[in-house]
Amino acid sequence: xxxxxxxxxxxxxxxxxxxxxxxxxxxxxxxxxxxxxxxxxxxxxxxxxxxxxxxxxxxxxxxxxxxxxxxxxxxxxxxxxxxxxxxxxxxxxxxxxxxxxxxxxxxxxxxxxxxxxxxxxxxxxxxxxxxxxxxxxxxxxxxxxxxxxxxxxxxxxxxxxxxxxxxxxxxxxxxxxxxxxxxxxxxxxxxxxxxxxxxxxxxxxxxxxxxxxxxxxxxxxxxxxxxxxxxxxxxxxxx
Amino acid sequence: xxxxxxxxxxxxxxxxxxxxxxxxxxxxxxxxxxxxxxxxxxxxxxxxxxxxxxxxxxxxxxxxxxxxxxxxxxxxxxxxxxxxxxxxxxxxxxxxxxxxxxxxxxxxxxxxxxxxxxxxxxxxxxxxxxxxxxxxxxxxxxxxxxxxxxxxxxxxxxxxxxxxxxxxxxxxxxxxxxxxxxxxxxxxxxxxxxxxxxxxxxxxxxxxxxxxxxxxxxxxxxxxxxxxxxxxxxxxxxxxxxxxxxxxxxxxxxxxxxxxxxxxxxxxxxxxxxxxxxxxxxxxxxxxxxxxxxxxxxxxxxxxxxxxxxxxxxxxxxxxxxxxxxxxxxxxxxxxxxxxxxxxxxxxxxxxxxxxxxxxxxxxxxxxxxxxxxxxxxxxxxxxxxxxxxxxxxxxxxxxxxxxxxxxxxxxxxxxxxxxxxxxxxxxxxxxxxxxxxxxxxxxxxxxxxxxxxxxxxxxxxxxxxxxxxxxxxxxxxxxxxxxxxxxxxxxxxxxxxxxxxxxxxxxxxxxxxxxxxxxxxxxxxxxxxxxxxxxx
Amino acid sequence: xxxxxxxxxxxxxxxxxxxxxxxxxxxxxxxxxxxxxxxxxxxxxxxxxxxxxxxxxxxxxxxxxxxxxxxxxxxxxxxxxxxxxxxxxxxxxxxxxxxxxxxxxxxxxxxxxxxxxxxxxxxxxxxxxxxxxxxxxxxxxxxxxxxxxxxxxxxxxxxxxxxxxxxxxxxxxxxxxxxxxxxxxxxxxxxx
Numbered sequence: 001x002x003x004x005x006x007x008x009x010x011x012x013x014x015x016x017x018x019x020x021x022x023x024x025x026x027x028x029x030x031x032x033x034x035x036x037x038x039x040x041x042x043x044x045x046x047x048x049x050x051x052x053x054x055x056x057x058x059x060x061x062x063x064x065x066x067x068x069x070x071x072x073x074x075x076x077x078x079x080x081x082x083x084x085x086x087x088x089x090x091x092x093x094x095x096x097x098x099x100x101x102x103x104x105x106x107x108x109x110x111x112x113x114x115x116x117x118x119x120x121x122x123x124x125x126x127x128x129x130x131x132x133x134x135x136x137x138x139x140x141x142x143x144x145x146x147x148x149x150x151x152x153x154x155x156x157x158x159x160x161x162x163x164x165x166x167x168x169x170x171x172x173x174x175x176x177x178x179x180x181x182x183x184x185x186x187x188x189x190x191x192x193x194x195x196x197x198x199x200x201x202x203x204x205x206x207x208x209x210x211x212x213x214x215x216x217x218x219x220x221x222x223x224x225x226x227x228x229x230x231x232x233x234x235x236x237x238x239x
Numbered sequence: 240x241x242x243x244x245x246x247x248x249x250x251x252x253x254x255x256x257x258x259x260x261x262x263x264x265x266x267x268x269x270x271x272x273x274x275x276x277x278x279x280x281x282x283x284x285x286x287x288x289x290x291x292x293x294x295x296x297x298x299x300x301x302x303x304x305x306x307x308x309x310x311x312x313x314x315x316x317x318x319x320x321x322x323x324x325x326x327x328x329x330x331x332x333x334x335x336x337x338x339x340x341x342x343x344x345x346x347x348x349x350x351x352x353x354x355x356x357x358x359x360x361x362x363x364x365x366x367x368x369x370x371x372x373x374x375x376x377x378x379x380x381x382x383x384x385x386x387x388x389x390x391x392x393x394x395x396x397x398x399x400x401x402x403x404x405x406x407x408x409x410x411x412x413x414x415x416x417x418x419x420x421x422x423x424x425x426x427x428x429x430x431x432x433x434x435x436x437x438x439x440x441x442x443x444x445x446x447x448x449x450x451x452x453x454x455x456x457x458x459x460x461x462x463x464x465x466x467x468x469x470x471x472x473x474x475x476x477x478x479x480x481x482x483x484x485x486x487x488x489x490x491x492x493x494x495x496x497x498x499x500x501x502x503x504x505x506x507x508x509x510x511x512x513x514x515x516x517x518x519x520x521x522x523x524x525x526x527x528x529x530x531x532x533x534x535x536x537x538x539x540x541x542x543x544x545x546x547x548x549x550x551x552x553x554x555x556x557x558x559x560x561x562x563x564x565x566x567x568x569x570x571x572x573x574x575x576x577x578x579x580x581x582x583x584x585x586x587x588x589x590x591x592x593x594x595x596x597x598x599x600x601x602x603x604x605x606x607x608x609x610x611x612x613x614x615x616x617x618x619x620x621x622x623x624x625x626x627x628x629x630x631x632x633x634x635x636x637x638x639x640x641x642x643x644x645x646x647x648x649x650x651x652x653x654x655x656x657x658x659x660x661x662x663x664x665x666x667x668x669x670x671x672x673x674x675x676x677x678x679x680x681x682x683x684x685x686x687x688x689x690x691x692x693x694x695x696x697x698x699x700x701x702x703x704x705x706x707x708x709x710x711x712x713x714x715x716x717x718x719x720x721x722x723x724x725x726x727x728x729x730x731x732x733x734x735x736x737x738x739x740x741x742x743x744x745x746x747x748x749x750x751x752x753x754x755x756x757x758x759x760x761x762x763x764x765x766x767x768x769x770x771x772x773x774x775x776x
Numbered sequence: 777x778x779x780x781x782x783x784x785x786x787x788x789x790x791x792x793x794x795x796x797x798x799x800x801x802x803x804x805x806x807x808x809x810x811x812x813x814x815x816x817x818x819x820x821x822x823x824x825x826x827x828x829x830x831x832x833x834x835x836x837x838x839x840x841x842x843x844x845x846x847x848x849x850x851x852x853x854x855x856x857x858x859x860x861x862x863x864x865x866x867x868x869x870x871x872x873x874x875x876x877x878x879x880x881x882x883x884x885x886x887x888x889x890x891x892x893x894x895x896x897x898x899x900x901x902x903x904x905x906x907x908x909x910x911x912x913x914x915x916x917x918x919x920x921x922x923x924x925x926x927x928x929x930x931x932x933x934x935x936x937x938x939x940x941x942x943x944x945x946x947x948x949x950x951x952x953x954x955x956x957x958x959x960x961x962x963x964x965x966x967x968x
Contacts, residue, residue: 045539046694048734060733065539087730091699093872100968101868101875101937107968116965121933122871122925124723125703129880150692169534169692172517174702176692 006072015068022050022063030076033085033117035092035110036151037064038201040224041160044152047092049085049114052076060084086118094125095174097132097146098204104144105205106215111149128174135180137187141199141209145177148206154178154198161224166192178206197223243281244323247298247360250284251446252478253439253600254294258312262295265313269320280323283369286447288360290347291439292599298360299323307341307348315339346616347598352579354587355563356603359447364482367489370450376495378569379454382461383503391462392418395565397573399585404430404521404558405633405662406738407584407651413555416545417463420553427460427468428530428549428556432514432521434473435634436685438665440589441559443601445472445479448563449486455562457496457507458569463555466506471526473514484511518689522737523556525691536693537737558663560589580606584650588664594631595621595670602666604649611645614668621670629669629753633662635682635689636742638749639675658749660742675754676761680708682746690739697740700731704747711761721758725751786836786952788813789821790866791856793849794876794921795842798938799867800824803839805941816952833859837951839866839934839944843873844922848915857928862951868937868967870924875937877921889917933959935967 002017008028015024020043025032035047045062052063055073060081075081092098092111100106132145155167155178166189170179181189199207200220208217230236248254248263266282288296293309302325311319318335343349353359363369370376382391396411417425429452433441444452452470460468472480487509490496498506512530520526520535527548529535548554564586568576577585584606590613593599597619604613614620614630621627629639638659640647647653651661669678683705692698707724710716728744728751735741751758792800804824806813819825820832831852838860844853857863868874882891898905908914924930934947943964950957959965 043539044693045736048694048696048736051734062539062736084730084734087700087727088695088734091695091703095699095702097878097881099872099874099878103968109968112967113962115967116962119960119965121935121959121965122865122923122930126706126926127873127877127880127923128702129877129884131881131884150698169536171692172519173687173690173692173698176698 004068004070006068006070006074008074009076019068020064021052021054021061021066021068021072021074024068024072025052025063025074025076032063032076033114034064035114035149035203036153038153038157038221038224040226040228041153041156041201044156047149047151048088049118051081051084053078053081082118086120087124089114089118089120090123090125092149093120093123094127095130096149097127097129102214103147103205104208104212104214105147105217105219108215108217108219109205110203130174132177135186136210137185138192138194139187139210140194141186141196141207143178143180143186144206144208146206147204148178149204150176150178151203152178153201153203154207157197157201157224161227162193162195162197164191164193164195167198242300243278244299244301244325245281245283246319246323247283247285247288247300249286249288249294249296249360250364251287251443252476253287253291253443254296255478257294257310259295261313262297262311262316265316266297266319269316273317273320275320275324280320283363284365285361286359286364287356287443287601289351289356289602290341290598290600292593293341296341301325305343307343308336308339309341311336311339347600347602347619350608350612350617351603352587352605353603354567354576354579355444355560355589356447356601357567358451359443359601362448362450364447364449365485367450367486367493370448371493374570375450375566376454376490378566379457379461379495380501382458382569383501383505388418388462388464391458391569394569394573395462398564398568398576399573399580400561400564400568400576401584401651402558403560403564403588403663405636405660407661410557410561413545413557414459414463416543417465417553417555420546424467424550424552425463425465426549426552426554427456427463427465428527428544428554429456429468429470429559429562430521430523430526430556431470431472431476431479431559432518432526433476433559433663434518434521434689435636435663435665436682437591437593437631437634437667438663439591440601440664442476442479443591444559444563444589445476445483449479449483450490451566452483452559452563453486453490453496453509455565456509457500458565459555459557459562460507461505463553465555466508468507468509469512469530469549470509471512471514471520471530473520474516480511480513487511517691518685519691519737519739522739524737526556527554536691537739539736560664581648581650583652588649588661590649590664590666592618592666592668594667595627595673596668597622606650607648609646610640610649613649613666614645618668621668623670625671627668628671628673629675631659631667631669631678631746632665633660633742633745634665635685636660636738636745637662637665638745639669639678639753640749641753644753658745658752660745674712675750675757676708676711679747679750680705680712683708683743686739686743690743694734694736694740696731697735697737697743700727700735701740701743703727704731704744708747711758714761714763716758716762718762721762724758786817787820787832787834788817789831789835789838789856789860790819790823790825791821791831791838791840791842791852792823793840793842793853793870793924794845795867795869796875797823797841799839799841799869799936802867802936802938802941803944806945807941809941809945813948813952831855831859835860837862837864837948839864840870840924841866843869843876844918844924844927845876846915846917850918850927853924853927862931863924863928864932864934864947865924865930866934867939868935871933871935872967873921873923877923880920887919888921889919893917932956935965937968 013027043064045065050063051060053075135143159165180186299306301323400410401407524538525535544554879892882888947957
């Protein structure tokens with residue numbers, strides 16, 4: 001196996017050739033934050049939280065979708081990166097309707113955790129209070145658009161792992177929203193297998209089981225990586 | 240035998256909207272009424288005659304030197320027919336066309352150099368025979384007969400041509416990158432999704448001289464080894480789409496497209512793909528997804544389209560103006576093209592001049608022409624004679640260049656240095672009455688509407704920027720808002736995924752840089768704003 | 777050995793704007809720490825500590841619970857800012873507008889006051905519903921519920937719904953010593 005070596009925050013690390021910059025920063029225990037990224041799904045570089053500085057590159061690079069290269073010198077927590085990350089999380093809070101106190105995902109929410117990670121004690125950007133709907137047409141699950149951060153994990157897990165492609169994105173800009181089927185009520189989409197993978201990988205309380213109420217959601221975000229490894233390498237995590 | 244006299248009537252969108260079609264019908268009627276045969280005086284629909292603001296335009300290649308008339312109505316048809324005839328010498332007093340005669344020696348025409356627009360206004364865009372008689376496809380034939388793909392790329396590389404879509408990437412280098420990918424299928428794509436407000440260069444080329452674009456694309460396809468290509472045109476350009484489709488059909492019927500082109504082993508299938516109204520599809524990775532039938536959302540680069548584009552194959556993507564420059568470059572040679580322009584920006588550039596300017600229209604000038612020459616001499620300055628306040632280039636991705644910097648030569652690097660960009664070529668002149676915070680808000684509103692919504696800074700950051708700008712426009716901003724505006728602009732610029740988000744703050748940043756006092760004056764308490772010391776008077 | 781004179785006590789206020797008073801309940805959960813606190817501060821204004829109705833001058837620290845939802849909230853917020861050295865947004869309602877801010881979702885946020893009143897007093901009422909109108913007695917709702925920092929400058933943010941007693945103690949203790957608390961990590965920052 002060929003290996004590339006690079007330097008992350010002053011520490012030399014070696015990762016397999018083809019590994020992402022994110023994997024390299026994890027080898028260095030640099031704790032680069034991510035929201036849209038999920039192990040086992042194709043990276044999309046949408047949340048911009050994993051942007052890092054690579055010496056010699058004029059631009060900030062998304063660690064999730066940049067390949068680690070020999071000799072890279074990477075900085076993951078410079079003052080400006082920390083400031084941009086906090087601004088990013090503030091922007092996410094401000095653009096949706098995120099009320100942790102009454103959310104099904106309270107205490108198990110990656111967005112809530114991310115606010116802590118980036119040191120967000122309040123939002124400097126005014127909350128937008130967009131008018132968004134709730135799709136409760138599915139017998140087992142509910143989609144609350146108010147809490148959606150458009151990470152597209154549900155879109156990708158349904159397409160890439162379950163193979164049903166129930167979800168996609170409709171409209172654009174601030175009007176973007178997740179659509180089921182051909183923009184139908186979720187419960188009417190026959191392609192949906194009710195597998196619940198989308199609910200399990202949702203980082204917030206946007207997708208949840210109907211039986212869960214405030215602070216009762218317990219997601220399981222390890223499934224996609226587990227299934228992918230099992231399929232591609234014919235290996236289960238306990239083998 | 241001298242060519243018979245002809246009247247060339249602009250039949251592109253600008254002059255059509257000013258009544259060009261009715262005028263042409265009236266001309267044909269007047270010709271018949273005068274008892275003239277069609278070949279005694281040709282009335283020919285052509286593309287853009289440049290001075291769009293004075294449409295409808297008619298050029299008269301009569302017995303004497305070519306004359307140009309603007310703003311003519313159907314009732315002038317008789318007089319125009321007479322102007323084209325040898326018998327009608329020296330119109331007597333009461334020349335009905337006197338007020339409509341445009342001076343072709345005026346700077347607007349005299350200072351232009353037509354390379355890309357060579358055929359615009361000369362050729363009938365709906366007739367391949369006319370195009371062929373004016374030399375269309377001559378370079379494609381020559382290339383197929385005489386040159387290897389390497390030789391073609393060499394010529395383009397030597398020309399110094401850079402991408403005319405705005406970013407200015409060296410065209411020859413891009414062609415090489417595609418050509419040198421491992422063996423397999425390749426594609427050529429023309430980006431005709433011209434969406435910047437104030438830009439109508441590509442539209443004019445498509446409506447005026449579509450065969451030149453097709454020839455340029457075919458040469459490019461030969462040079463990089465592609466057998467299939469697409470022209471991605473925005474749906475808002477119906478006439479351009481119609482003419483392009485017609486031209487493709489004509490080219491196929493003449494075996495200038497399809498299999499065994501010009502009797503060689505070179506094959507090329509070209510198709511039109513029509514956009515669905517998303518500005519972001521002008522971004523190349525989004526455009527390629529849209530061609531493949533997917534949602535047009537930018538992807539992280541690398542991989543670049545030259546390595547992995549349509550269906551994973553190496554894909555050459557260039558703008559309309561870039562491809563259209565290619566036939567002339569091959570005809571005259573790369574060195575000839577490189578002799579025009581500046582050291583790093585070669586050749587000519589087409590601009591769409593509009594706004595507070597006397598001469599609105601299409602302008603092609605050598606790179607390096609001072610901005611002042613373009614807007615004051617060619618453009619004629621502000622109609623009421625007042626000084627120009629600023630020139631906006633590059634649309635929502637560009638910036639406002641202040642009057643005191645008008646002597647800057649127009650090239651990629653100089654405009655970038657001023658906080659604007661070359662962009663695709665929209666150039667909007669602003670007079671003294673223009674409020675810069677309002678300009679910035681206008682463009683930010685555009686970016687809010689056109690963000691694809693994929694990445695957070697562009698999707699949510701532009702919304703917050705627009706609201707901050709509202710506070711300035713409505714004069715309720717505070718000094719703290721100024722700091723927020725600065726900080727958020729920087730953040731959106733460096734953290735957004737694609738060029739749309741990365742450049743969305745440019746109209747704000749450039750007006751903050753050159754017209755900061757207008758933002759300060761827009762604070763609720765301007766005095767407090769100045770007192771903070773963070774802002775200069 | 778000469779006894780040092782007792783240091784002047786800090787003047788502490790706690791304020792209740794548009795919130796459920798849960799933050800104040802959490803404050804009372806400080807239990808025996810309240811005794812320590814009482815030795816170091818004078819509670820000069822508080823719904824749970826004094827009967828004072830007028831916000832006093834020269835307050836050192838104010839813990840402000842709740843969002844700014846009506847004209848009384850707004851007036852008190854502006855007044856306390858004038859009269860207080862250090863203003864703390866106390867709990868999620870003050871920090872984000874939280875649950876009271878949910879009414880901003882009505883009517884696109886333009887005039888959610890009218891929308892929420894019509895919903896509550898007319899649409900959901902029996903036949904005799906009427907909009908409350910008692911100028912000078914019932915404070916008028918603002919069109920939009922705002923977090924405290926969008927009305928006045930705020931010096932410290934203490935999120936949580938409510939912030940736990942420990943979090944309150946960890947924030948207050950350094951302030952009593954004239955230092956700023958370190959606002960980092962899940963113990964100090966978590967919303968909800």
